Amino acid sequence: MTFLRAAVRYGYIPFMMLGLTGAAYWVVSDQVVTHGNTWAYLWLVPLLITAYATAFAAERIAPVFDEWNDHAAFGDTPTNTLHILAYEISSINGVLLIPVICWLFPFQGLWPTHWPLLSQVLIAFLFADFAFMVMHYLSHRFAPLWRLHSVHHGVGRIYGYNGVIRHPLHQVIDMIVGNMPLVIMGMPVPVAVVLGFLISITLIVQHSNVDTRLGPIAGYLAIGRVHHLHHVNWGTEGDCNFGLFLGIWDRLFGTFKTPPRPITAKDMGVDELPNFPKSFIEQMVLPFFYKPGAGEPDRYRTKAATKTPAQEAREQIMHPAE
Numbered sequence: 001m002t003f004l005r006a007a008v009r010y011g012y013i014p015f016m017m018l019g020l021t022g023a024a025y026w027v028v029s030d031q032v033v034t035h036g037n038t039w040a041y042l043w044l045v046p047l048l049i050t051a052y053a054t055a056f057a058a059e060r061i062a063p064v065f066d067e068w069n070d071h072a073a074f075g076d077t078p079t080n081t082l083h084i085l086a087y088e089i090s091s092i093n094g095v096l097l098i099p100v101i102c103w104l105f106p107f108q109g110l111w112p113t114h115w116p117l118l119s120q121v122l123i124a125f126l127f128a129d130f131a132f133m134v135m136h137y138l139s140h141r142f143a144p145l146w147r148l149h150s151v152h153h154g155v156g157r158i159y160g161y162n163g164v165i166r167h168p169l170h171q172v173i174d175m176i177v178g179n180m181p182l183v184i185m186g187m188p189v190p191v192a193v194v195l196g197f198l199i200s201i202t203l204i205v206q207h208s209n210v211d212t213r214l215g216p217i218a219g220y221l222a223i224g225r226v227h228h229l230h231h232v233n234w235g236t237e238g239d240c241n242f243g244l245f246l247g248i249w250d251r252l253f254g255t256f257k258t259p260p261r262p263i264t265a266k267d268m269g270v271d272e273l274p275n276f277p278k279s280f281i282e283q284m285v286l287p288f289f290y291k292p293g294a295g296e297p298d299r300y301r302t303k304a305a306t307k308t309p310a311q312e313a314r315e316q317i318m319h320p321a322e
Helices: 002-034 038-061 077-096 098-104 117-141 143-153 168-178 180-184 189-207 215-220 225-230 248-253 280-288 309-318
Strands: none
Touching (some): 002 189, 077 098, 077 168, 077 189, 077 280, 098 180, 117 189, 143 168, 143 280, 168 180, 180 189
């Protein structure tokens, strides 16, 4: 078991980011681009399922917090499944709209289509990583965006299965900021498909409850403990580490931080939303009831006799001991 745990800690991220995305790249480059088999895009579905299955297994073998593996206690699996379906369907719709966008913005020739496909994918991911970081930062600074983004932050645990949780409206904004400029420049559909798959895998890895070992590059990737700090319910202390995968952007803009104290399994969530709804429908309507700075909406308050960890954390921030 010790060997298996070590293998997961050191091999999980390379397998996900290089192995599975490499397989997806081969499917698109060889089967779709070279041989013209557009039906081969369907092979990305079992690859994505493999990614979630791998995350689930790795979280059991080498978890950061054992408590986060208690799916029955959290009771969020059905809702997270709906989030995954909504996210991936929206992503597919975005790809299907590429021909329409190219027709509306006929600026052909700006995208380096003469480059090797791999180079196109890498430059697209680099741009998207930066654009999503900027959008993420703005989502923590402006109340209308935060109301939508709070749907992602309200969860009480971080694990691979809830990495893609987004309010659909926020996902649309993300796609407009992160992907549409690339499409307008002429990014081909095969590049967009690989980019979409790579982003999905990145979100799974970023939120996985896996105690990974990254050595000297740990502080330059927006995953693991770095991203856990971003999700803490410690008031505004989580307004940092906005990167999607690369931590270099946060370092350049001064938003990179390391945990000032140990993070526990109960430190996730939004301090103003200690009773974050578990229903998919309620999470969809949350932004229309939640007003940042006004406390928890009456709709979600409970008469619990004991305070939740998020409530206790908020009280410590609002009323520090003298």
